[in-house]
Amino acid sequence: MNRPPRKLLFLVVEDAFFYSHFLPRARAARDAGLEVVVVTNIRQHGARIRAEGFRVLPLNMARGSLHWLEELASLARIRAIYKREKPDIVHQIAMKPVLYGGFLAHTLPPMHVVNALVGMGWVFTSNQLKARLLRPLVKAVLRFTLQVGDGMAVFENPDDLRHFVATGAVDPERAVLIRGAGVDVRHFRPVPPKPRTPVVSLVARMLYDKGVAEFVEAARLLRARGVPAHFRLVGGLDAVNPSCVPEAVLREWMREGLIEWLGHQQDILRVWQDTDIACLPSYREGLPKSSLEALACGLPLVTTDVPGCRETVTHEENGLLVPPKDAVALANALERLVRDAALRRRFGQRGRERAVREFSDDVVIAATLKVYHVPAPSASPAPPPSQKRRELAPPTP
CATH class of the missing domain: 3.40.50.2000 (Glycogen Phosphorylase B;)
Structure with a gap:
């Protein structure tokens, strides 16, 4: 039997x-x-x-x-x-x-x-x-x-x-x-960079704990410095979570012209392939899947030196690590990558190799x-x- x-x-x-x-x-x-x-x-x-x-x-x-x-x-x-x-x-x-x-x-x-x-x-x-x-x-x-x-x-x-x-x-x-x-490295793949103003994307639920406020403040600082970059928040609200950013706050940031909030997106591959720099200034993670997808798509990554996030980046090899809750350090790291296309390509290639090998x-x-x-x-x-x-x-x- x-x-x-x-x-x-x-x-x-x-x-x-x-x-x-x-x-x-x-x-x-x-x-x-x-x-x-x-x-x-x-x-x-x-x-x-x-x-x-x-x-x-x-x-x-x-x-x-x-x-x-x-x-x-x-x-x-x-x-x-x-x-x-x-x-x-x-x-x-x-x-x-x-x-x-x-x-x-x-x-x-x-x-x-x-x-x-x-x-x-x-x-x-x-x-x-x-x-x-x-x-x-x-x-x-x-x-x-x-x-x-x-x-x-x-x-x-x-x-x-x-x-x-x-x-x-x-x-x-x-x-x-x-x-x-x-991460499915056969599905998430790099595409040739586009000749344009660099796009910086944060893909996550809209939570303060994900560093959303620091991301927006970094965008404000770089705009004041005259650094050409377009900042995108990609992700839905999570009202159950006490750390949720209110929709009214997100819309006010958009009215100021600091960021574009795309909300929940089903086709994440398309989001990453329309991005030049990935960013996740989270306060703590297990190991964020969005960062793995960004690495697999050959993107440089700026993230925080905290548990989970630092697992995805070797500083100065495939991205940059910054302290959590530090918008100035985040803005400085992003400015380096915005101004240096060769550095973006080098970090992105190393990140892709790491995604295939480890994640x-x-x-x-x-x-x-x-x-x-x-x-x-x-x-x-x-x-x-x-x-x-x-x-x-x-x-x-």
């Missing part, structure tokens, strides 16, 4: 985040013989995920909620799903799924738990009083949830990994470094299957281009 395939269950709050950051890995797991189940809030991507042959189950979890009754209801729903599905492997993605799924895993039959601590979230990046009060509690619960069974904790950058090991939140043998979500989908997929204890499948035909385009920076869970 044939054994049924082993079951892999993804627990992730937003279907858009799964679709943009984990779809290639889920495909590889399916091709390796696993049954894939995705538990998520079903919004705009449910049908697309089902079309991959995955079962999709509704989560109905409020990403920004802290109301105790709603959170208890979420715990009960997750527990019921885990008991009914009996997965062999669960991949819990971002803070709430890691906290809730990890807590419940202590009370359920043994399963292989993979906790993906992507980005660390608002609690760890914000200096607001509410975030500072929650931080010790979240750290304490994480220490409990990350020690379940034979579970593994996956970190996107070595700074976060070292911190969690040093504080005792996770044992060294349970900590794994997988650097980001990967491609193939590298990330192989590392993830190893965490699942699953051998990598033989190469399969790539999906049609229409299926490979991702949507811009969906809300992080």
Whole structure:
């Protein structure tokens, strides 16, 4: 009698985040013989995920909620799903799924738990009083949830990994470094530069924590210096996040002529191929997928010297690192690149080489299957281009 395939269950709050950051890995797991189940809030991507042959189950979890009754209801729903599905492997993605799924895993039959601590979230990046009060509690619960069974904790950058090991939140043998979500280097490719005023693009959700205000202030400073550059913000609002930039503020910046805000864009390849300099002055990241796409498209990158961001840039090799929350340093770095086309080309070529060598989908997929204890499948035909385009920076869970 044939054994049924082993079951892999993804627990992730937003279907858009799964679709943009984990779809290639889920495909590889399916091709390796696993049954894939995705538990998520079903919004705009449910049908697309089902079309991959995955079962999709509704989560109905409020990403920004802290109301105790709603959170208890979420715990009960997750527990019921885990008991009914009996997965062999669960991949819990971002803070709430890691906290809730990890807590419940202590009370359920043994399963292989993979906790993906992507980005660390608002609690760890914000200096607001509410975030500072929650931080010790979240750290304490994480220490409990990350020690379940034979579970593994996956970190996107070595700074976060070292911190969690040093504080005792996770044992060294349970900590794994997988650097980001990967990038399809066959899809994201360079194009010849255009003879024009350089375009500087920041691609992210419109959050203050992404350095959006510093980006705009740098644009203001460079305009005052007479530096010719066009500044673009590309990304949607995330009203659930306390760090969200109000739409009225974005429109006021546009009225001043400082930036162009394009909002949410589906064709990110086109955005990057219409960009000369990529910029992400974020306060902290896991490992930003938008930066990997920019590198794959052969763009120089200006980003901050903080966890996650500095993983994508070697200073003076494929881009420039600046201190966080420092608009003057950001403006100075951008001015160098705006005025020096040869430097842009050199940084861009090195960035492309690095994306292919270190951050491609193939590298990330192989590392993830190893965490699942699953051998990598033989190469399969790539999906049609229409299926490979991702949507811009969906809300992080």
